[in-house]
Amino acid sequence: MSELLYIKTSANGTRSRSSQLCEHFIRQHVQANPETRVIQRDLVGAPLPHLGPEQWDALRLPPTELSEAQLAYRRQSDRLIAEFDRADRVVIALPLYNAGIPSQLKAYFDLLARAGISFEFTEQGPRGLLRDKDLYLIATRGGVLDSADDHQVPAVKQLLGLIGITRIHTLIADGLDLSPDSRELSLTTAYERLAALA
Template structure:
């Protein structure tokens, strides 16, 4: 049995293309791996607070010196990090907002990229600690960005995943969602086909 952690981040609900891809992924993954345990964390419906002084204090201060707010922030970060540590497969659903990822997804990443927990500093530089995991990133984009200099999603997410030791990352892009004509249908069909291949 494997554990699959899915992070939803689209601000839209019913009309979200990335959520459509997630639903397909879950359905096909469950059909192929019925014994796997799937956990869905929706950081749009239940946002994670952005990185602040309380979270930094929770990480850096000894327990006896933490305020109640700092302790609460640390506990929240521990919960999110424990979910990631327990997962064998990570799935991030990320619409493109202003050429990058939603701020809610960035806030989640800020909670789980933790020195001494998901990565460590060594004499030769940082080393990721989450080896052996697989990640899938399902994106939905209004235009056509894959492989261009205006795509700040894939390079960033590849970098942060590698930083914590996840190097096996597959991106599935649904592009052209706002272009009209045949672009939307083609983009969705290509993404759905890729999900069917891997799930």
């Protein structure tokens, strides 16, 4: 039995193109690998708390100095790190919102990237401590970006690199909101590429 963790981040429910692409990919993967157990983490359906002073202390002070609420936040971070680490494969649906990643996904990374637990500082710089794995990053965009303006895919790759994930397979479906023709061409190409990835 292998585990596939699916991280959903679109605010657009069942109309979400990133979710539809991910779910198509997962169906194909499970068909080819029926022993796969899929774990879904829907960051919009069950949002995580954002960072504030209470949460900041919760991840940095010794547990004896923390309130019950802070201990709960810390335990949530421990559970998310264990879930991510245990997974053999991870699929992330990544829509572009206002030039960046969904805030729910940022809140997830704020809980996942913890010094001393999921990465450490060394003289050569930070070093990831989580088990490397195949990670499928399926990004959607309404428009088309120059790479210099891309604060979506590079931001996620940087955060994943910090915790030790290097085997990242990226698919970008862009131009989805420009015109019906542009959307159709982009999605047709994306589904063809997904078949090869699965």
